[in-house]
Amino acid sequence: TRCKVVTAHKGDFWLRLTTKGKYAHGARPELGRNAVHLMSQCIDAIETDYAKLLNSRHHTVLGHPTINTGIVRGGTQPNIVPANCEADFDRRTIPGETLASIRREIRTILDQHGLKAQLSNVKGFACPSMETDPNLPWVRRFMLTARQTKPLGVDYYCDAANIAAAGVPAVVWGPGDIAQAHTADEWISIGQLERGTELLTRFLLSLP
Incomplete structure (x- = not known):
C-alpha cells in the first residue's frame, strides 16, 4: 500500500457461464447450434448492458464495481459446430453486493436478451x-x-x-x-x- 492505511477494498467473485449447443459438421452449420456464438452474445450483453449498470454505482473510496471476461473456452476444431462453451468472469464488488445479488443481476440481463446459459461460482469460498x-x-x-x-x-x-x-x-x-x-x-x-x-x-x- 506504499505505507498508506487502506480502510476499504473491493471483493472478488469468479463466475462461469456455460452455453450449450448442438454438434454438426462445419459444412452444414445450419444443422447445429453454435454454443460459441451464443456465448459471444452473452459476453456482449454482460460487457455492455451489465457493465453500464455497474458504472452507475459508486462507493466513496472504491469507485464503481466492475466485471471482466477473463477466459473463454469452446469448440474442438474449426470444422465442427461447437456444442459447448464456457466463459469465466472476474466480478469486483463494493460493499452491499453479494454473490446472490450478482447472480440475480446477471440472470436478469441474460433474460432481457433472451439468452440461455448456466451460471456457476468458480471459487468455492467467499471473497467479500x-x-x-x-x-x-x-x-x-x-x-x-x-x-x-x-x-x-x-x-x-x-x-x-x-x-x-x-x-x-x-x-x-x-x-x-x-x-x-x-x-x-x-x-x-x-x-x-x-x-x-x-x-x-x-x-x-x-x-x-
Whole structure:
C-alpha cells in the first residue's frame, strides 16, 4: 500500500457461464447450434448492458464495481459446430453486493436478451469486500502516524476481509507497491522497507 492505511477494498467473485449447443459438421452449420456464438452474445450483453449498470454505482473510496471476461473456452476444431462453451468472469464488488445479488443481476440481463446459459461460482469460498470505519480510535491513530488525513480504498482483494468478517476490524497496510505484485520479479524498494519499519515502530510505541 506504499505505507498508506487502506480502510476499504473491493471483493472478488469468479463466475462461469456455460452455453450449450448442438454438434454438426462445419459444412452444414445450419444443422447445429453454435454454443460459441451464443456465448459471444452473452459476453456482449454482460460487457455492455451489465457493465453500464455497474458504472452507475459508486462507493466513496472504491469507485464503481466492475466485471471482466477473463477466459473463454469452446469448440474442438474449426470444422465442427461447437456444442459447448464456457466463459469465466472476474466480478469486483463494493460493499452491499453479494454473490446472490450478482447472480440475480446477471440472470436478469441474460433474460432481457433472451439468452440461455448456466451460471456457476468458480471459487468455492467467499471473497467479500471490506470497509472498516476510519473513525475507530486505533485506525485514526494509525492514519495519524502515517500522516494520512483521508481513508483510502483499493481495487484489489485482500485477506483482511476475512479477518473483518470474523468480527475483528482490520486495515490493509504495508511497504511496497501493488504494481509489483504478481509479476515475474516481485520486489520492494529499500526505502519503502525502511519507511514501513519506522512507521510501524512509531505506531506501536504510541499505543497506551
